Amino acid sequence: MTSCMIADSEWPQFRRNVLMGKLPASEAEFLASYDPKKFDAPLATVDVTIFTVINGSLNVLLVRRNEFPYMDKWSLPGGFIDLVGDNDLNATAMRKLKDKTGVDAPYLEQVGTVGSKGRDPRGWSLTVLYFALMSSEKVRLRAGSGASEVAWRPVQNGQVEEVLAFDHEELLKKALERLQNKARYTMLPGYVLPEEFTLTELINIYRVLLEEDIDNPMMRRRLLRTNLLEETGGFREGDTRPAKLYRFAREAAQHVFERNLEGGR
Amino acid sequence: MTSCMIADSEWPQFRRNVLMGKLPASEAEFLASYDPKKFDAPLATVDVTIFTVINGSLNVLLVRRNEFPYMDKWSLPGGFIDLVGDNDLNATAMRKLKDKTGVDAPYLEQVGTVGSKGRDPRGWSLTVLYFALMSSEKVRLRAGSGASEVAWRPVQNGQVEEVLAFDHEELLKKALERLQNKARYTMLPGYVLPEEFTLTELINIYRVLLEEDIDNPMMRRRLLRTNLLEETGGFREGDTRPAKLYRFAREAAQHVFERNLEGGR
DNA sequence: ATAATAGTGTCTTTAAGACAATATTAC
DNA sequence: GTAATATTGTCTTAAAGACACTATTAT
Incomplete structure (x- = not known):
């Protein structure tokens, strides 16, 4: 048992010390003589x-x-x-x-x-x-x-x-x-967006990532139910109906939905 | 720009070679002269x-x-x-x-x-x-x-x-x-059990891990619905009604439930 | 029969999913 | 008005959760 106590690969430095008769007596002494560079490290x-x-x-x-x-x-x-x-x-x-x-x-x-x-x-x-x-x-x-x-x-x-x-x-x-x-159970995808974004923009990120169509009303409710999206008060104006701008609450990245999106699994 | 191209910490070996005027010309030459032990590795x-x-x-x-x-x-x-x-x-x-x-x-x-x-x-x-x-x-x-x-x-x-x-x-x-x-969305807890086990034994592991009571009928259905538990044909006999023995199908460890156990979150 | 544990049935609740309907803008 | 996109409403489905109930063994 004792003879194979120190495996070859395990503690080259320690082995070297043993072979040289320099078995350290205390942790302080051990650390003082320890040279990390002599290790075979990846x-x-x-x-x-x-x-x-x-x-x-x-x-x-x-x-x-x-x-x-x-x-x-x-x-x-x-x-x-x-x-x-x-x-x-x-x-x-x-x-x-x-x-x-x-x-x-x-x-x-x-x-x-x-x-x-x-x-x-x-x-x-x-x-x-x-x-x-x-x-x-x-x-x-x-x-x-x-x-x-x-x-x-x-x-x-x-x-x-x-x-x-x-x-x-x-x-x-x-x-x-x-x-x-x-993406199936968190709001992380939103973090590729700038600080303010519309719900449709956010949902589109999910579409890109999951490579599947996602029902807008379903996803909108799923996201809003968390109460981790706050309206900024601003709107994204375009050629059509303006969309409310949102930002994430601080803890949004931690949120875990109880249920996964099933999608094409 | 060029002067800070090689950060101090980045490539000590490379730096050394440059300082010694030994800039390798090919990848083969570079690798031949490369000594991993000279690296400052953790x-x-x-x-x-x-x-x-x-x-x-x-x-x-x-x-x-x-x-x-x-x-x-x-x-x-x-x-x-x-x-x-x-x-x-x-x-x-x-x-x-x-x-x-x-x-x-x-x-x-x-x-x-x-x-x-x-x-x-x-x-x-x-x-x-x-x-x-x-x-x-x-x-x-x-x-x-x-x-x-x-x-x-x-x-x-x-x-x-x-x-x-x-x-x-x-x-x-x-x-x-x-x-x-x-434990909230996989069958992993079962892998602390021996190869054959009863459903009650399996559910008890979930109780221990999640430190909460778990409804036996609910959990039993949840587990069986996956079709990743197969009956061994054997029974665990005791002082009371014998329980069927099950084992995991091969892919059971990969299974992800669509819905998490909500429990005390 | 009783105790004890194994296992089934049934009802409620919740959120996903599907899709119809309405709202608000530019033109 | 129309086109286009934003937003809301309603219905279905599936699984978690709660709990009553039945089944099978030893004593």
């Missing part, structure tokens, strides 16, 4: 799938890499954690987001983490995937570091036209799947 | 919250650490990714699970990733959190590497009695929250 990155709707179709923010590997290929914005500047993972995600768009997103959520031996040619790597929702209105795209170009690209059937670096096509699918699932 | 671990029900109460598997830091403290089973042996994150989670219990779990799901500067005294660290569900029946607990003791511990109000290492109390809460949420 590469760790954060990637952000930023969605918006432009002219009634779903778009995602892509950047063109200007570094190896996958130089000149398009990818989701993302990169390494800044061990000095980033206090936690969310900070990394928000930094990446702001770096490319110049603004904060009204909604940001962690999707999950993908890690494997083969997903990055440099070695074992994992990436913590986020998705963000924002209106494309005030955004001024900036290439920032690591990218030569930034652009919104339309998403169709869970894909963009471009071939993406790494496993980012898979990541995009995962993020979209999460968003589509949540 | 510590990366995988932790698994393994739930079961023993004598009608929710239990979680804990291990007592026999290594620094937090030596002798209880914690969730987990540890470093084996860059050689583990092909992906799920493999690490399954390995940790099997290492302590000797069996595979009928259900394993990634909850999310927590990472920050301060959660580990050794430095910036992130952990990918999983939760697993299993029957405690056939399990033979084994301390395995890194632990001096392994034991099931009852969970009450989202807590165990023991003080846990690192931020594992928080991780336990996160995993439990996910499980409780899913």
Whole structure:
């Protein structure tokens, strides 16, 4: 038992200490002699799938890499954690987001983490995937570091036209799947709209995301029943009957409907 | 622009190469000279919250650490990714699970990733959190590497009695929250039962998890309507009327009810 | 027969879904 | 007025929830 107590992969630093006869006696001593860089740690990155709707179709923010590997290929914005500047993972995600768009997103959520031996040619790597929702209105795209170009690209059937670096096509699918699932029982889709919007605009986002027709009266009642939409007092004027403008109450993103939209499932 | 193209934190290895005048010309050349260990990468671990029900109460598997830091403290089973042996994150989670219990779990799901500067005294660290569900029946607990003791511990109000290492109390809460949420619209709770079970046993798990009374007739219909429970033909005999035994169909874990249990929300 | 648990029947309520009808604007 | 979109009304359906009732076993 004792001989296999420390597995090879588990604590290289500890093992090294043991082999050198330097078994630390206290936690303080252990930490003082501990060097995190000697660990066999995977590469760790954060990637952000930023969605918006432009002219009634779903778009995602892509950047063109200007570094190896996958130089000149398009990818989701993302990169390494800044061990000095980033206090936690969310900070990394928000930094990446702001770096490319110049603004904060009204909604940001962690999707999950993908890690494997083969997903990055440099070695074992994992990436913590986020998705963000924002209106494309005030955004001024900036290439920032690591990218030569930034652009919104339309998403169709869970894909963009471009071939993406790494496993980012898979990541995009995962993020979209999460968003589509949540569209069935939350108000998240609204966060791709500017702060003020009409009910029809909001319902149209659901139509785009779920790729199915949605009954306007039903959806209107479903949304209003939550009491998380407040009238701004303003109207959207057009060639036809003006529509009331609404905004979300603060807790709207947390709301969970008791019943899912059934739709085409 | 060019001067701030490569942020300090982003590509130390690349920066080093640039400073040394070794700008690689091709991806192959770049990869050949690439040394992942020179990266400033966070510590990366995988932790698994393994739930079961023993004598009608929710239990979680804990291990007592026999290594620094937090030596002798209880914690969730987990540890470093084996860059050689583990092909992906799920493999690490399954390995940790099997290492302590000797069996595979009928259900394993990634909850999310927590990472920050301060959660580990050794430095910036992130952990990918999983939760697993299993029957405690056939399990033979084994301390395995890194632990001096392994034991099931009852969970009450989202807590165990023991003080846990690192931020594992928080991780336990996160995993439990996910499980409780899913109990409202999935059949996952059943995966803490042995392969064959009665409907009343299954409903009782929901009661334990959701900490509220659940109408037996309602729940029975809700479960049976899915057609994902098949009768085994056997009966559980007791002092009273025998109960039919059921097992899950293969896809039962994926099933999502259109409507949530409302309960005490 | 009684106790105890397994299992069925029935009624109410709520929200989704379908679709008809009305309201308000520009022209 | 018409066209177009916003908004309201009404009916159906399905499942949750509540609770009364029946069924089957051991004693």
